[in-house]
Amino acid sequence: MALNHDFVGRTHKPTEIYEVSREKIRDYALATGDTHPAYLDPEAAKELGYPDVIAPPSFAVMLFFRFGGWPLYDPEFGKKKEPVCVHRAQRTTHRRPIQPGDRLVQTTTVDDMRVLGEHEQWTMTHTIDTVDGEHVCTVVNTILSRGTAAPGEG
Amino acid sequence: MAARVRYDEVGVGTEIPSREFTVKRVDLLRFCGACSDYTMTHWNERVAKAVGLPDVIAHGTFTIAEAVRVVTDWVGDPGALVEYSVRRFSHPVVVPDDDEGARLDVRGRIEKKLDDNQVVVRLSASSGGREVMSGARAVVRLA
Numbered sequence: 001m002a003l004n005h006d007f008v009g010r011t012h013k014p015t016e017i018y019e020v021s022r023e024k025i026r027d028y029a030l031a032t033g034d035t036h037p038a039y040l041d042p043e044a045a046k047e048l049g050y051p052d053v054i055a056p057p058s059f060a061v062m063l064f065f066r067f068g069g070w071p072l073y074d075p076e077f078g079k080k081k082e083p084v085c086v087h088r089a090q091r092t093t094h095r096r097p098i099q100p101g102d103r104l105v106q107t108t109t110v111d112d113m114r115v116l117g118e119h120e121q122w123t124m125t126h127t128i129d130t131v132d133g134e135h136v137c138t139v140v141n142t143i144l145s146r147g148t149a150a151p152g153e154g
Numbered sequence: 155m156a157a158r159v160r161y162d163e164v165g166v167g168t169e170i171p172s173r174e175f176t177v178k179r180v181d182l183l184r185f186c187g188a189c190s191d192y193t194m195t196h197w198n199e200r201v202a203k204a205v206g207l208p209d210v211i212a213h214g215t216f217t218i219a220e221a222v223r224v225v226t227d228w229v230g231d232p233g234a235l236v237e238y239s240v241r242r243f244s245h246p247v248v249v250p251d252d253d254e255g256a257r258l259d260v261r262g263r264i265e266k267k268l269d270d271n272q273v274v275v276r277l278s279a280s281s282g283g284r285e286v287m288s289g290a291r292a293v294v295r296l297a
Contacts, residue, residue, distance in 0.1 A: 027188055028188045028189070030184075031184040031185050031187065031188030031189075032185065032188070032216065032219050032220065033175070033181060033220075034219075034220075034223055034226075036223075036226065036227070036232055038231065038232050038233065039232070047156070048156045048230075048231050048233065049156050050233060054232060054233050056219065056226075056232060057219075057222055057226065057232060057235045057238060058215065058218070058219035058222065061189065061215050061219075062188065062189040062190070065189055065190035065191045066189075066190050082205070083205055084193060084194065084195055084201070084205055085193075086195075086214070086243070086246075087213070087214035087215065087243055088214075088242055088243060089239075089240060089241055089242055089243070090214065090215065090218060090239065090240055091237065091238070091239035091240075092237065092238055092239070093236065093237040094235065094236060094237065096233070097232070097233040146205070
């Protein structure tokens with residue numbers, strides 16, 4: 001095993017605050033090619049019943065790398081630059097849309113690590129709350145580390 | 155929230171409008187910047203081929219985000235989306251360095267009706283003749 005399976009059950013301390021802005025939502029939406037007016041135009045969003053624009057559903061996923069990608073770059077975790085990892089599975093659950101002015105913090109827990117033939121994979125849950133403790137979204141990511149399992153494992 | 159599709163107007167098996175997306179290298183570059191994910195397989199052909207991929211590939215995160223658009227555009231209110239998931243990114247979306255880019259064909263069909271006006275949409279997406287996601291679903295709250 002190249003990865004440190006002792007990370008199962010470990011939780012990273014809550015991240016610093018990510019302050020959501022209209023401009024970042026706009027940039028993110030345009031980067032995905034999704035120009036739904038609810039992301040870009042506060043008046044259109046109000047017609048749908050929101051106080052301001054809302055973020056696309058996948059916006060929450062972006063926070064993983066913005067917050068440093070733990071445990072990817074934790075030296076103790078054992079992930080090396082190569083081989084590269086690939087995304088295997090994902091689930092994103094929203095309690096409400098992310099909105100401008102939200103001050104978000106993310107807490108990440110490694111739920112599971114396993115050997116799959118020559119590969120390893122781990123699953124982590126990112127809990128995204130406002131700094132005041134309101135739960136907004138949960139993202140679960142499973143990442144496959146290609147070819148890092150020792151021969152004969154799994 | 156203001157979904158424009160009514161819960162009692164749909165049933166299990168109802169198809170939602172399908173859609174075809176074009177994914178070019180520049181789209182991946184934009185997405186790298188927008189989400190701070192600069193994994194080299196998403197923009198560097200040399201690295202992608204060195205790790206055994208046919209060419210640069212799209213982010214799984216990008217692929218599912220595009221697929222979910224068929225649901226949010228259908229209901230009209232992206233905030234009505236409760237959950238989306240993919241059990242496995244089964245095949246990469248390979249994006250060549252040309253003017254055409256890759257095609258991503260997305261289809262959706264209602265698989266289940268839940269309480270509270272929610273439905274489960276089963277999503278399928280193919281590129282280059284292969285399914286790129288298995289077990290992809292979205293849960294959305296209808297009017």
